Amino acid sequence: MADNTPVIFNNTVLRDGHQSLAATRMRTEQMIPVVEKLDNLQFGALETWGGATIDSCLRFLDENPFDRLDTLKKLSPNTPHMMLLRGQNIVQYTSFPDDVVESFIKCSANHGMDIFRVFDALNDVRNIRTAVKAVKDAGKHAQGVICYTTSPVHTIGNFLKLGVELEAMGCDSVCIKDMAGLISPSKAADLVKNLKEKIKIPIVLHSHSTAGMAAASYYAAIESGVDAVDTSIAPFANGTGQPDTLLMQSMLETSPRKPDYDTQALAEISDHFKQVYLELDAFTHAKNEKVDADILVYQVPGGMMSNFRNQLKEQGMGDQLLDVMKEIPYVRERLGWIPLVTPTSQIVGTQSMLNVKFGRWKMLSQPVVDILLGKYGKTPGPVDPELRKKAEGQAKEESIDCRPADLLEPRMDMLKKELKLAGFPANDDMAVLHAMFPQELKKHIENKDKPHAQTQPKKTSSMPSQRDGVKKPMQYAMTVKGNRFEVTVEELN
Numbered sequence: 316m317a318d319n320t321p322v323i324f325n326n327t328v329l330r331d332g333h334q335s336l337a338a339t340r341m342r343t344e345q346m347i348p349v350v351e352k353l354d355n356l357q358f359g360a361l362e363t364w365g366g367a368t369i370d371s372c373l374r375f376l377d378e379n380p381f382d383r384l385d386t387l388k389k390l391s392p393n394t395p396h397m398m399l400l401r402g403q404n405i406v407q408y409t410s411f412p413d414d415v416v417e418s419f420i421k422c423s424a425n426h427g428m429d430i431f432r433v434f435d436a437l438n439d440v441r442n443i444r445t446a447v448k449a450v451k452d453a454g455k456h457a458q459g460v461i462c463y464t465t466s467p468v469h470t471i472g473n474f475l476k477l478g479v480e481l482e483a484m485g486c487d488s489v490c491i492k493d494m495a496g497l498i499s500p501s502k503a504a505d506l507v508k509n510l511k512e513k514i515k516i517p518i519v520l521h522s523h524s525t526a527g528m529a530a531a532s533y534y535a536a537i538e539s540g541v542d543a544v545d546t547s548i549a550p551f552a553n554g555t556g557q558p559d560t561l562l563m564q565s566m567l568e569t570s571p572r573k574p575d576y577d578t579q580a581l582a583e584i585s586d587h588f589k590q591v592y593l594e595l596d597a598f599t600h601a602k603n604e605k606v607d608a609d610i611l612v613y614q615v616p617g618g619m620m621s622n623f624r625n626q627l628k629e630q631g632m633g634d635q636l637l638d639v640m641k642e643i644p645y646v647r648e649r650l651g652w653i654p655l656v657t658p659t660s661q662i663v664g665t666q667s668m669l670n671v672k673f674g675r676w677k678m679l680s681q682p683v684v685d686i687l688l689g690k691y692g693k694t695p696g697p698v699d700p701e702l703r704k705k706a707e708g709q710a711k712e713e714s715i716d717c718r719p720a721d722l723l724e725p726r727m728d729m730l731k732k733e734l735k736l737a738g739f740p741a742n743d744d745m746a747v748l749h750a751m752f753p754q755e756l757k758k759h760i761e762n763k764d765k766p767h768a769q770t771q772p773k774k775t776s777s778m779p780s781q782r783d784g785v786k787k788p789m790q791y792a793m794t795v796k797g798n799r800f801e802v803t804v805e806e807l808n
Contacts, residue, residue, distance in 0.1 A: 319571035323359035323543035324560060325397065325519070328588065329387065330362040332551030335523065338598040338625060339371035341551075343383045345591045347390065349584045354391035356576050359543050360430050363387045364423070365398030366657065369406045373748070373755035377762065381426050381744050388427030395456070397430040398423065401657060402443040403720050407751045408658035408682060410442070410690065412723040415730070417449040419747040424453035432490055434460030436659040439692035440480050441718040447484055458519065459486035463493040463506075464614060466652040468696040471506060478510050488517040488542075493532075494656040495614045496523035496555075500535035507539040517542035523555055527606035530558040530566060537572050549585050550592040554604040561585075600624055613640045614647070614655045615664065623664055635671055642667035649702055650686050651694025662686060676702065679709055689715040726750060 329350075333341040353361055364384050372378040388396060403410045405419050420431065431450045435442040443459065450457040459481030461474050474491075481489050491498070491506060498506070503520060510518055520536045522529040522545070533544045545557050552559035561581050567573035592599065602624070615623065627633050643655075646667050653659045662682040669678045679702075685691060687698055687706035693716070707713055715722070730746040739745060739760050748756045 318540070321574045322537045322541065322567070322572045324563065324574055324576065325360040325362060325543055325545045326353060326356075326358045326547065326560065327362040327545050327557050328548040328551050328584075329353075330364060330366055330368055330399070331545070332547035332556050333595070334367050334371075335556040336551050336554060336599060336603050337592070337595040339367040340375060340595050340598045341591060342376050343378060343386055345594065346387065349587045350387055350390035352580055352584055354394050356394075356580055358394055358576075360395045360397040361387075361391060362397045362399070362545070363391075364396065364428060365400055365406060365432070367406075369748075370752065370755075373752050373759050377759055379759065380748070381422070384423070384426045384428065395429040396427055397432060397458075398428050400431050400433045400446060402433055402435040402446050404436075404442075404658060405747075405751060408661065409685070410719040410723065411750060412726050413445045413720055414725040414727045415747060415750050416445050416720075417452075418727055418743050420446060420449040420455075421453055422744050422747055424450075424455050428455065430456040430458055432458045432460060432492075433486075434462055434490075434492055434656070435692060436462065436656050437653055437692045437694055438462050438477055440477070440484065442692050442720070444484060445720070447486060451485055456487045457485065458488045458490050459484065460490045460492045462654040462656050463491055463498055464495070464654040464656075465497055466647075466695070468652050469654075471502075471509060473695075474506060475509055475513050478514050482514045482516050486516065488519060489514065490519040490521055492656065493520070493522040493529075494654075494660070495610055496525035496527075496529050497611060497614060498522055498532050499528055500531045503532040503541075504535040504539040507536045507541045511540050519543040519545070521545040522557065524553045524558055524606070525555050525610045526608055530562060533558060533563060534566055534570075537567065537570065548581065548588055550604075551588055554606075598625075609640070613643050615640065615643065615660060627668065630668065630672070632668065632672065638671045639664070639667050642670050646670065648696075649699040650683070651698040652696040653686065653694055658682070659686070659691070676705065679706060684710050687714065688712065689717075690719050692719060 329346055333339060364380070369380040372380040372383060384396070400406065403416060405411055405416060431446070433443045433446045433450065438461065447457045447459065461477050461481070463474070478489050489510065507518060507520065518541050520533060520541050522532055524530065536544065544563070546552070546560040546563050547557040549559045549561070553562070560576060561578060564574060564576055564578070624633070624636065627636055627639065632639070643663055646663050647653060647655065650663065653663070655663060662680065665680050666683045669680060670676065684706040686694070687703045688710060703714060727746055730749050731741040734741040734745055734749055737757070745756070
């Protein structure tokens with residue numbers, strides 16, 4: 316252990332907590348009552364944005380995501396706000412031109428974002444350079460990410476090399492992002508110890524409790540000198556989420572590195588979120604709350620699982636989850652041992668579903684074609700050459716080995732012109748949202764002044780619960796002429 320400095324806890328309940336355990340369906344109004352209390356606890360950072368939040372705000376909650384950030388920042392001005400940024404993909408599943416990435420970061424910084432946790436799904440540093448530079452230019456904290464996974468090509472040596480590259484790039488800190496909860500205590504201790512010898516900037520460990528190891532791995536990392544870890548607050552903690560703050564503090568009871576977060580305040584915040592968890596009953600699942608050691612084989616991230624179960628149900632494949640999960644390691648290997656983190660986790664998961672439903676490689680999704688063509692960047696290992704040929708034939712183009720964004724033309728001016736022609740506000744905020752979620756933004760603007768009963772909180776006094784043996788309303792999604800509709804079917808007595 317390097318010293319006895321108390322370890323810093325970041326808190327993820329307002330982003331990854333509900334993304335991992337409730338399909339990112341928590342509304343801003345459900346957060347507001349406890350945001351000031353969270354601010355008073357003096358966490359290292361509050362993760363309030365990024366990941367699937369922006370998509371969910373527009374697609375499901377009819378919220379402007381920048382308005383959410385403004386609200387949360389106003390209520391918690393004393394704690395740094397942190398977001399998860401997918402490098403050149405921003406918060407989407409494809410690469411964007413440099414000017415869109417730069418504008419998004421500038422807009423986010425203007426709305427109060429302080430720490431940008433920047434990662435690339437393939438650990439291709441070429442895909443995060445633009446974002447890191449833009450964060451530094453905005454005067455904010457750039458946190459580079461090592462996406463942790465296990466495979467024949469993911470070694471401690473390669474992770475250390477990546478950490479050195481991130482520091483040299485100008486990152487202010489490094490995060491070991493263990494999105495599927497795969498890192499064991501011994502591996503966590505080893506990686507942190509060796510990184511501490513190689514780099515001078517602070518190191519953060521982010522994990523999920525999916526396989527039941529995260530709390531123990533945090534403890535081992537803390538003993539080895541990690542500077543900060545990510546925790547959440549129950550019931551939006553543990554399971555597919557991060558370890559609970561109270562749990563971690565208790566585990567460190569006799570450690571000289573034990574932090575001192577107000578346990579009474581944490582309990583009060585937890586009581587609030589217990590009510591919210593009930594309100595989000597339609598988007599939670601008992602299996603997300605349990606330890607699942609199978610994840611060590613399938614490596615599906617916690618943030619994906621709660622959404623993935625819903626997606627399989629929509630496809631009429633709810634009873635084939637295990638078959639799809641077994642297919643994931645096979646698909647992953649053929650795609651160059653890519654880490655499973657957004658967007659690659661969704662890409663591999665979807666292709667695995669297609670393989671199970673239609674037969675192996677009978678149908679290639681467009682994102683898989685793009686992976687095989689190099690449009691997401693350099694994969695950690697070689698892709699299957701026959702699959703690459705199939706992808707080139709389907710796309711009628713050859714694969715590339717340059718940085719994907721190098722082939723993209725600037726778009727900000729065009730995006731603003733499109734907004735203006737549609738009669739919508741043509742500022743930078745709207746332009747970057749329009750770049751990523753054009754249909755969802757259009758719908759949000761057009762419906763802004765209309766009442767939306769479906770966005771109101773459910774009342775829990777008589778809420779049916781699957782865990783109580785009562786049938787829940789069945790939710791389906793339909794797409795008609797390119798428009799997505801959510802339908803709820805209830806069984807009436």
